[in-house]
Amino acid sequence: MNTVAAGMPLGGVIFMTIFIAIFGYILIILARLIGGRRTNNSQVKRDIYECGIPVQEKRETKVSVKFYLTAILFILFDIEIIFMYPWAITFKDFIGSGQGAFVFVSMLVFIAVFIYGLFWEIKSKALEWD
Amino acid sequence: MGNDAFEITINLIKLVAVFLLIVQAVPILVWVERRGSAFIQNRFGPNRVGPLGLLQLLADAVKFLTKEDFAPDKAIKPLFYAAPVFALIPAALAFAAIPLSVPLEIGGYVFRIQGYEMNVGIVFILGVSGLAAYTILMAGWGSGSKFSLLGALRASAQVISYELALGLSIVGVIMMYGTFNLTEMITAQQGAMKFHAFGYEITSRFLPNWGIFYQPLAAILFFAASFAESNRLPFDLAEGEAEIVAGFHTEYGGFKMLMFFIGEYGHMILGSSLMIVFFFGGYGLPGITVDEVRSWAAGVTDGAAGASVLTTLIHFLSFTVKLVLFLWIFIWVRWTLPRFRYDQLMDLGWRTMLPWALGNTILTALVIYFTSVLI
Amino acid sequence: MITDVLMFWFLALVVLGSGLAVILFTNPVYSALSLVMAMVGVAAVFVTLGAYFIAGVQLIVYAGAVMVLFVMVLMLFDLKRETHSFAAGKISGALKLISVGLFAGLVVGGIVMSQGYFVKENEKSLGAASATQSVNTVAGSQTNLNVVNTDNTKVLGTVLFSKHVFGFEALGVLLTVIAVGTVALARSKGGTHAKH
Numbered sequence: 045m046n047t048v049a050a051g052m053p054l055g056g057v058i059f060m061t062i063f064i065a066i067f068g069y070i071l072i073i074l075a076r077l078i079g080g081r082r083t084n085n086s087q088v089k090r091d092i093y094e095c096g097i098p099v100q101e102k103r104e105t106k107v108s109v110k111f112y113l114t115a116i117l118f119i120l121f122d123i124e125i126i127f128m129y130p131w132a133i134t135f136k137d138f139i140g141s142g143q144g145a146f147v148f149v150s151m152l153v154f155i156a157v158f159i160y161g162l163f164w165e166i167k168s169k170a171l172e173w174d
Numbered sequence: 175m176g177n178d179a180f181e182i183t184i185n186l187i188k189l190v191a192v193f194l195l196i197v198q199a200v201p202i203l204v205w206v207e208r209r210g211s212a213f214i215q216n217r218f219g220p221n222r223v224g225p226l227g228l229l230q231l232l233a234d235a236v237k238f239l240t241k242e243d244f245a246p247d248k249a250i251k252p253l254f255y256a257a258p259v260f261a262l263i264p265a266a267l268a269f270a271a272i273p274l275s276v277p278l279e280i281g282g283y284v285f286r287i288q289g290y291e292m293n294v295g296i297v298f299i300l301g302v303s304g305l306a307a308y309t310i311l312m313a314g315w316g317s318g319s320k321f322s323l324l325g326a327l328r329a330s331a332q333v334i335s336y337e338l339a340l341g342l343s344i345v346g347v348i349m350m351y352g353t354f355n356l357t358e359m360i361t362a363q364q365g366a367m368k369f370h371a372f373g374y375e376i377t378s379r380f381l382p383n384w385g386i387f388y389q390p391l392a393a394i395l396f397f398a399a400s401f402a403e404s405n406r407l408p409f410d411l412a413e414g415e416a417e418i419v420a421g422f423h424t425e426y427g428g429f430k431m432l433m434f435f436i437g438e439y440g441h442m443i444l445g446s447s448l449m450i451v452f453f454f455g456g457y458g459l460p461g462i463t464v465d466e467v468r469s470w471a472a473g474v475t476d477g478a479a480g481a482s483v484l485t486t487l488i489h490f491l492s493f494t495v496k497l498v499l500f501l502w503i504f505i506w507v508r509w510t511l512p513r514f515r516y517d518q519l520m521d522l523g524w525r526t527m528l529p530w531a532l533g534n535t536i537l538t539a540l541v542i543y544f545t546s547v548l549i
Numbered sequence: 550m551i552t553d554v555l556m557f558w559f560l561a562l563v564v565l566g567s568g569l570a571v572i573l574f575t576n577p578v579y580s581a582l583s584l585v586m587a588m589v590g591v592a593a594v595f596v597t598l599g600a601y602f603i604a605g606v607q608l609i610v611y612a613g614a615v616m617v618l619f620v621m622v623l624m625l626f627d628l629k630r631e632t633h634s635f636a637a638g639k640i641s642g643a644l645k646l647i648s649v650g651l652f653a654g655l656v657v658g659g660i661v662m663s664q665g666y667f668v669k670e671n672e673k674s675l676g677a678a679s680a681t682q683s684v685n686t687v688a689g690s691q692t693n694l695n696v697v698n699t700d701n702t703k704v705l706g707t708v709l710f711s712k713h714v715f716g717f718e719a720l721g722v723l724l725t726v727i728a729v730g731t732v733a734l735a736r737s738k739g740g741t742h743a744k745h
Binding site: 053056057059060061063064065067068069071072074075076078079080081082090091092093107111114115118121122125126128129132133135136137139140144145148151152155158159162165166172173 | 185186189190192193238239240241242243246247248249255258259260262263266267270271289290291292297317318319321327331334335337338341342345346348349352353354424425428429430433516517520521524525528529532535536539542543546547
Binding site for chain 3: 054055057058107109111112113115116117118119120121122123124126127129130131133134137138143147150151153154157158160161164165168
């Protein structure tokens with residue numbers, strides 16, 4: 045049986061990425077060529093958006109630490125979730141080979157630690173936005 | 175990528191076709207969205223250009239193309255221009271990995287109706303669609319405006335928060351099917367619903383063997399999370415007009431704006447397709463297996479090729495109908511529910527959906543373990 | 550196979566090019582974005598090695614999570630001073646040149662010195678290599694390939710949950726400790742969310 049896309053689909057992914065990038069840039073260049081261009085460019089037009097007052101320069105951005113915290117906690121929980129995937133895919137096999145209870149309990153311990161972490165975050169109000 | 179030049183060419187054309195499928199779906203969706211919202215809000219919507227306002231799309235495209243290409247002084251030009259282009263990529267790459275129909279068998283060749291077959295389909299799709307956060311950040315920072323930056327910050331925090339619930343809600347699904355492969359998942363959902371209980375095999379007469387009946391909680395969580403991933407209402411805090419103008423695309427206009435639109439609708443299409451594949455039987459007809467359809471098609475047409483084409487067409491149509499239904503739900507929800515507040519959004523993601531998804535995982539594992547032990 | 554070789558060189562070019570870009574850009578945001586590109590390239594290299602799940606993990610965790618944090622943090626800081634100090638100055642310029650030279654030397658040295666090694670390894674494991682290659686190139690049937698590749702992840706899971714289960718649990722504890730520590734640091738004195 046002949047199959048299409050046998051083996052690595054990597055070539056397809058790379059081709060598609062490059063194709064879309066070229067396609068997008070061509071569209072932008074096309075829009076640039078077709079779209080008009082006014083010669084009279086005032087400073088107000090070239091400024092960034094502001095709500096009807098002179099542009100307020102952003103000096104120092106002070107952003108709530110919650111955003112960083114969210115990102116860091118996301119990394120940690122993401123890694124924990126990724127580790128559940130090989131477990132999920134092999135769980136039925138383990139049950140078939142009679143090791144189901146052991147694997148199930150070992151994952152329960154892992155999830156218990158996970159839940160403890162999550163519960164601690166919730167209790168410490170780290171995930172509370174005001 | 176195939177064995178000879180002919181196959182490789184077909185494959186590359188297929189990839190282009192999948193991308194164009196998304197791109198051409200966008201104007202239609204925009205039209206449906208505008209007419210649909212008008213219908214929901216008891217107004218007319220676009221109805222001047224062409225019959226039912228259908229040519230409005232064309233007029234919009236011409237308008238977008240003839241707009242002046244413009245970047246503000248403060249913008250960082252390379253990123254400002256790169257962001258809309260990269261916004262097209264993640265959704266299209268992920269969508270290409272979804273099987274849209276039964277493989278077509280003509281003259282010794284087998285053509286899959288999907289961009290490329292990924293044996294770790296889910297992991298690939300999650301990984302690629304996670305890269306969408308960069309386009310938002312690039313656009314927000316590249317614009318050089320504080321509204322854009324704040325919008326990008328909010329949007330990326332929201333996207334990554336809901337990625338957790340998204341990833342965790344499908345652990346139960348993976349456990350149930352025992353595979354990452356999307357085609358195998360669809361195969362497992364064919365036919366009527368049947369399960370083993372107390373030594374008997376029970377076959378339901380009217381329920382299809384779809385994932386939603388086994389994983390209802392996961393389906394709800396996944397659907398909610400895919401709303402948040404595509405930045406649509408009620409999760410469109412990224413562009414809360416009342417607070418931060420238009421979020422990360424405040425400074426964009428004309429065609430670049432349209433490309434962000436295509437990205438957003440691409441994520442919508444991707445979320446609907448994944449929902450269909452995981453919980454609604456993929457391209458399968460409800461309650462009928464692919465083999466039954468194939469034998470029926472062989473009876474109707476003459477020749478193996480004709481039967482194969484008919485089977486593929488029927489299943490593609492089935493997928494399309496399901497996709498349209500889900501896209502309509504996306505639009506319906508957008509024009510029905512109000513927007514969340516930011517703290518409510520984060521609360522929902524971290525303190526409601528994450529624990530529920532964990533509970534679903536444990537429950538699924540328990541049920542699978544005890545059903546296999548007891549029966 | 551010629552396509553495999555081409556693919557390898559293409560990916561090597563992408564990874565090394567973006568790696569070089571990381572140290573050559575003066576703007577830290579561009580450096581971080583190049584690092585994302587390098588991570589994606591490494592994920593693609595994993596795919597060529599047949600480690601599909603690891604490639605996915607690389608994409609999700611490194612490219613999708615860790616680098617998002619980096620890029621986010623860099624974009625929010627006012628980087629004018631850093632950009633300036635990176636862009637100007639004889640000492641930093643010299644340091645940059647030296648580091649690029651060292652990097653290039655390491656790469657070239659690695660390639661040159663590893664050539665003999667790999668040839669020997671190839672000769673040793675010629676049998677095994679040709680066996681796997683026949684599986685990959687014949688492409689007799691998609692299903693066959695699928696079985697091979699799915700088993701790859703399944704083998705990983707089996708080993709992880711039978712042999713290395715203790716390490717796995719320890720990792721869970723470690724991740725929780727990091728999470729708790731992060732929050733504790735964020736709430737310590739002087740922060741915007743310090744305890745009252």
